[in-house]
Amino acid sequence: MSDLGLDLEDERAHKRRRRRRSGYGCLAVLVAVALLAGGAYYLFSVGVGALQDRLSSPEDYEGPGSGAVVVEVEQGDNASDIAETLLAEDVIKSREAFTEAAIANPDSRGIQVGFYELQRQMPAADALEILVDPANMLQNTLAFPEGWTVDQIVAHLAKNTDFSAKQYTKVLSKPDRIGLPSYAGGNPEGYLFPATYQLPPNATPRSILTTMVDRYKQAAENVGLEEGAEELGLSPHEVMTVASLIQAEARFDKDFAKVSRVIYNRLDEPMPLQFDSTVHYAVGRDGNVGTSDEDRNVDSPYNTYRYAGLPPGPIMTAGEKAMNAALNPVDGPWLYFVTTNPDTGETKFAVTFSEHQQNVAEFQEWCSQSDNC
Numbered sequence: 001m002s003d004l005g006l007d008l009e010d011e012r013a014h015k016r017r018r019r020r021r022s023g024y025g026c027l028a029v030l031v032a033v034a035l036l037a038g039g040a041y042y043l044f045s046v047g048v049g050a051l052q053d054r055l056s057s058p059e060d061y062e063g064p065g066s067g068a069v070v071v072e073v074e075q076g077d078n079a080s081d082i083a084e085t086l087l088a089e090d091v092i093k094s095r096e097a098f099t100e101a102a103i104a105n106p107d108s109r110g111i112q113v114g115f116y117e118l119q120r121q122m123p124a125a126d127a128l129e130i131l132v133d134p135a136n137m138l139q140n141t142l143a144f145p146e147g148w149t150v151d152q153i154v155a156h157l158a159k160n161t162d163f164s165a166k167q168y169t170k171v172l173s174k175p176d177r178i179g180l181p182s183y184a185g186g187n188p189e190g191y192l193f194p195a196t197y198q199l200p201p202n203a204t205p206r207s208i209l210t211t212m213v214d215r216y217k218q219a220a221e222n223v224g225l226e227e228g229a230e231e232l233g234l235s236p237h238e239v240m241t242v243a244s245l246i247q248a249e250a251r252f253d254k255d256f257a258k259v260s261r262v263i264y265n266r267l268d269e270p271m272p273l274q275f276d277s278t279v280h281y282a283v284g285r286d287g288n289v290g291t292s293d294e295d296r297n298v299d300s301p302y303n304t305y306r307y308a309g310l311p312p313g314p315i316m317t318a319g320e321k322a323m324n325a326a327l328n329p330v331d332g333p334w335l336y337f338v339t340t341n342p343d344t345g346e347t348k349f350a351v352t353f354s355e356h357q358q359n360v361a362e363f364q365e366w367c368s369q370s371d372n373c
Contacts, residue, residue, distance in 0.1 A: 058096035063126060065119030070201060072115050079108060086127055090120045097124035107132040115201050140199040146319040147247050150189050163205050171205045178209045183237040190244050190314025191216050219320050228327035243326040244314035248277035251345030256325035258349055261332045273304040281315040290373045338363050
């Protein structure tokens with residue numbers, strides 16, 4: 001047999017092996033293509049689902065809502081915090097609905113701290129519209145002017161809140177519970193600061209009175225009360241007593257520092273202050289500008305006709321201007337002053353008693369023609 005025959009046979013065997021391998025290769029390619037196609041379909045399906053989830057709106061109530069619920073926006077709350085509060089009260093159906101509404105509404109950055117009344121199961125955008133309007137805040141606005149006594153403040157609170165005068169008085173009987181400064185000696189007179197307050201719906205007698213004392217402390221810090229009192233050689237309580245007298249006796253801001261100087265000049269003499277305002281406090285009367293002989297003879301440490309020096313404490317609330325005047329009396333020699341015309345508030349100051357008597361005569365002329373004397 002020749003070598004050529006052997007070569008032909010070997011070639012035939014080689015071709016048969018190649019055909020078998022080629023079949024296996026095609027099958028592998030088909031399987032791979034199928035796998036790739038299935039994976040692509042799976043990824044496509046997942047991607048479409050995720051995209052649909054992202055494009056779909058968050059769960060939200062259709063509204064309009066029902067019932068009523070009070071919620072509080074606290075200091076430092078952001079949109080997510082507010083959403084949590086609303087969700088807990090079933091005002092909104094999902095956090096996402098509210099936060100998306102907040103993102104779309106630039107006014108949401110100005111939501112104010114406070115209490116708001118909303119409904120349960122509201123559309124998130126409707127709930128947000130209520131919160132962005134400060135007029136919807138639940139609060140009781142009460143104003144307390146300078147020159148009021150504790151009794152007047154309590155009466156005003158009892159008239160304009162859901163609590164009785166007895167409840168406020170009970171709280172005031174335990175001054176430590178409302179944070180009175182130690183130098184007040186447990187007496188709240190003069191330490192419930194005159195200002196306008198926004199009372200939240202969950203206010204209590206204790207929280208209201210504590211807020212007023214806290215506002216006093218803020219004013220005391222603003223004017224540097226304790227440091228200024230030390231420079232004057234007085235206690236903060238004595239300075240607040242002077243401030244209350246200034247508030248009671250002076251009608252105009254321009255007179256505050258001059259009245260302050262008269263007080264300190266008379267204390268330095270020494271000579272009694274002889275202020276009608278302290279006698280009014282002693283006898284429990286306000287409104288009239290004069291005093292009778294009987295009034296001026298009342299035996300009370302607040303009667304500055306009968307007792308020299310400062311009264312035991314403030315006789316009314318004083319604002320920051322009076323507090324500043326008590327700490328910063330203007331320079332001057334005056335020992336006397338009198339409001340010659342209480343209708344206009346005109347006040348005249350004098351150095352000598354004879355000069356003062358002339359000014360008093362003007363007041364008496366006004367008094368003879370007035371029903372308020």
